[in-house]
Amino acid sequence: MNPETSTASPQAGFFGPYGGRFVAETLIAPLNALEAAYERLKNDPDFIAQLNALRRDYVGRSSPLYFAARTSQRLGGARIFLKREDLNHTGAHKINNCLGQILLARAMGKTRIIAETGAGQHGVATATVCALFGLECVVYMGRHDIQRQQPNVDRMRLLGAEVRAVDQGRGTLKDAMNEALRDWVTNVDDTYYLIGTAAGPHPYPTMVRDFQRVIGEETRDQCQERLGGLPDMLIACIGGGSNAIGFFHPFLDTDVTLVGTEAAGKGLDTALHAASMNGGRPGILHGNLTYLLQDAAGQIEEGYSLSAGLDYPGVGPEHAWLHDSGRVDYVGITDDEARSAFRQLAQEEGIIPALESAHALAEAYKRAPTMSPEQSLVVCLSGRGDKDLATILETGE
Amino acid sequence: MTRYTQRLEQLRHQGRSGLVTYLTAGDPQTGNTSEALLTLARAGADLIELGMPFSDPMADGPTLQRAALRALAAGETVQRTLASVQRFRESDQDTPVVLMGYANPVWQYGVDAFCQAASKAGVDGLLLVDLPTDQGQPLRNACDANGMLWPRMVAPATDGQRLGHIAEQSTGFLYLVARNGVTGSGEVAQVALEERLAMTRGLTDQPLAVGFGLRKPEHFRALNGKADWIVIGSALHDTLEAAATPQEGLTALAAQVAELRRALDVR
Structure with missing residues (x-):
């Protein structure tokens, strides 16, 4: 890890009193690495050009x-x-964020992508960008949501993603996010966690906002x-x-x-x-x-x-x-x-x-x-x- | 001299690692939490980590997730957990108890009020999994003010510079998470862990605890004397889950803890 990023400023990623990075210590190093990669790439002309081309030709923006x-x-x-x-x-809109993050994941050399999804829209967008770049994709989805959003489950599977049902709790987005975090903490070396909303530990809220x-x-x-x-x-x-x-x-x-x-x-x-x-x-x-x-x-x-x-x-x-x-x-x-x-x-x-x-x-x-x-x-x-x-x-x- | 430093001194005198047993407070499979604490102490636990159940235990594997959700469904609260420690203290004044859990219930209770109440109940320390050291100052202060330990965790990927910073913030001991992952399943690379212990010894004078994925007497034998504390948790709850009744569970738990303790006593 880059020593310059090894001790994050205590106030990094705060919006007033909110935000921050409340995670197990195991995730601090990968979050620092993610933040450093994002800071490096977000103003990189090649990264921006690649993202803009995909937005225009692939998303239809x-x-x-x-x-x-x-x-x-x-x-x-x-x-x-x-x-x-x-x-x-x-x-x-979910695809806007997924395209930005998948380019970041590739630049970081990650080969396995995980995501959480509730309605399935973020799961579909993640499965889509993984298919686009030929990356392994695992989507966590609550059992209850799988039942009420079956068409999106079918879409994700057709796109080549593995959809893992989460039985904990009531089987909705919150539980899917817990399970994705558990996967990430176990597989931090090769895995990129593609969070779908502007929440989670810093730098996700800032990064997702920027991509949206x-x-x-x-x-x-x-x-x-x-x-x-x-x-x-x-x-x-x-x-x-x-x-x-x-x-x-x-x-x-x-x-x-x-x-x-x-x-x-x-x-x-x-x-x-x-x-x-x-x-x-x-x-x-x-x-x-x-x-x-x-x-x-x-x-x-x-x-x-x-x-x-x-x-x-x-x-x-x-x-x-x-x-x-x-x-x-x-x-x-x-x-x-x-x-x-x-x-x-x-x-x-x-x-x-x-x-x-x-x-x-x-x-x-x-x-x-x-x-x-x-x-x-x-x-x-x-x-x-x-x-x-x-x-x-x-x-x- | 505190209960904790006394226990640490005994261990150093005996030249062995201390056995740390994790138990989820209020898990109905233990029957009664204060009784389960006594069972652990009498069977040979040198320090007890008592888990405060949280609805979203993100750092825990399936076994401890189930234990937490069972405990919450049975109505466990911070107040009840502290009352269990207080009852335990009527019979045991020597075994340190460190509360372990997630930040939100403590934060909602109020950091200062929580540490005061915990200390009064006979708790010796507080270990919060999802509160990294960068955000921990208010809790460290509240623990200091109430004579409680504030041990911090370090991970396999924590680099030397950060480890030094965390060790400075940590009181009581520094907890080395043995591997990337959640509590419970997963193999620990023994050699790499021993190297990490040796490397960490070079960076800090803090007593060192190791945990996550250590479940068998042979793990304990191999690490004996190399770590100050060795932690077991999920494997104990696996035993409780496998038992037909809470009473049988406690009997099996006592036998398991005694066997682990023997692994440390025989050098």
């Missing part, structure tokens, strides 16, 4: 900024635009071109928060209103939600200090949401800080509100959104009518909803 005319007309307020991450290859920033950067350029300036408001859904942080980050130093929607499940006044900021408190899990759903004794509780991509009981540490600082307004959207927005967008715009993204849409439907037609609002449509058809049809009105 830039993703369109679509004006939702019928929706805007019905709501009679702000003009609503959709940032179409659902049109990316593999159908969600392309969403916000494109949005900013597209708004400049289409609106002649900045939009008035951005809305994105929050599970771990990777699409939201990438979308928001280039706008943090502007006065654009930023709104994040957490999964309020059956309601914030019930035990069945996954709103770690609106319904949890700070604690330590999965390598970082952040808002968590937990009981009085500090045992982690399961998150609940109709959407498998939002039921993580924590949130990325930068969101925790943006919540405390008040820069971003985090609100809850219930299952019912998301389900209704899902159907509305399908019938009004001919776009089937991911249930996760439907949480952001539902908030846009509330906010737009309170704004003027001169104002504009952009929703990050983080993924497409084909994977959610079974859930919607099962639980339909």
Whole structure:
């Protein structure tokens, strides 16, 4: 290991009091190595050129900024635009992060990739980039999630990944992440852990944000071109928060209103939600200090949401800080509100959104009518909803 | 002289390594935690690591994950764990007890309040797996203020510079994680471990503990005298799980611990 990186600065990777690196000592050296590799490559012209070429030719970026005319007309307020991450290859924003990290893993000489997945979108994106580069891929997925997201399991297997079912806990994303961390601590020498959201030990929250920033950067350029300036408001859904942080980050130093929607499940006044900021408190899990759903004794509780991509009981540490600082307004959207927005967008715009993204849409439907037609609002449509058809049809009105 | 330094002195006098037995507090398979602690001490444990169960034991293999989840399902809390130590202390004032666990339950309890309560209950030290030394200062201070040890862990990939830094922060002993991986299964490369022990001796005066993957009397025989403390955990819980009743489990546990102790006593 490089001696210059062997003792990380104690404040590296903190967002206010949140973030950090709360892991077993065995993972400190590989995290230092990862941080050093990322710092070296992130400004390397060859690395950037390679990433940009893949974004353009493989993912299909830039993703369109679509004006939702019928929706805007019905709501009679702000003009609503959709940032179409659902049109990316593999159908969600997850591929942005996976491409960046797989190039990093290759540069580090790693031959085996592991990942955790909840809804399966990150697992599919990871399996995809592993197929692209011919790397061994193991995806950990909770038993419960495997049952409710079978099409994504089939996709991962078709792409050549091994999907390992996790039976611990309730068999959801939290448990899959525990198991991925256990694999990593055992196989640190040849294995790269490709975390799917802007959470976990430093440098993951920063690195994943940087790879997802392309969403916000494109949005900013597209708004400049289409609106002649900045939009008035951005809305994105929050599970771990990777699409939201990438979308928001280039706008943090502007006065654009930023709104994040957490999964309020059956309601914030019930035990069945996954709103770690609106319904949890700070604690330590999965390598970082952040808002968590937990009981009085500090045992982690399961998150609940109709959407498998939002039921993580924590949130990325930068969101925790943006919540405390008040820069971003985090609100809850219930299952019912998301389900209704899902159907509305399908019938009004001919776009089937991911249930996760439907949480952001539902908030846009509330906010737009309170704004003027001169104002504009952009929703990050983080993924497409084909994977959610079974859930919607099962639980339909 | 503290309970811990006294025990360390005895071991040095006897010229052998100390036997450290890990037990998950509140695991219903032990029946009663304070009784299980007494069983361990009477069977020959020189120091007891008492695990505080956490919902997400990321550094543990399947055996200790199950033990933690069983304990939580049975209603184990920090308060109950401390009460078990307090009852144990009514019968045993000599065997040091180090609490082991994950950061969040301690953090939620309150770092200072936790260390005060633990010390009052008769706990001798605190070892948190997921709190690296860089983040450990507040806990180190709270342990110091309450006369508790704050041992730290080092891994196979921890380089010399960092090891020196960690050893400075560590009190009581430095815990060498024998191999990359979680607790329980996996083979330990004996020669490499002995080399690491010798190399670490050159870098610090701290007493050294080794653990992770050491399960058999021959492991203990081979390391005897080379480490100050040798830790066994998952293998003990495997024994408890295999027993038909908690009572039978404790009997088998006592026999297993006695055999490990014999491996260290016979030089």
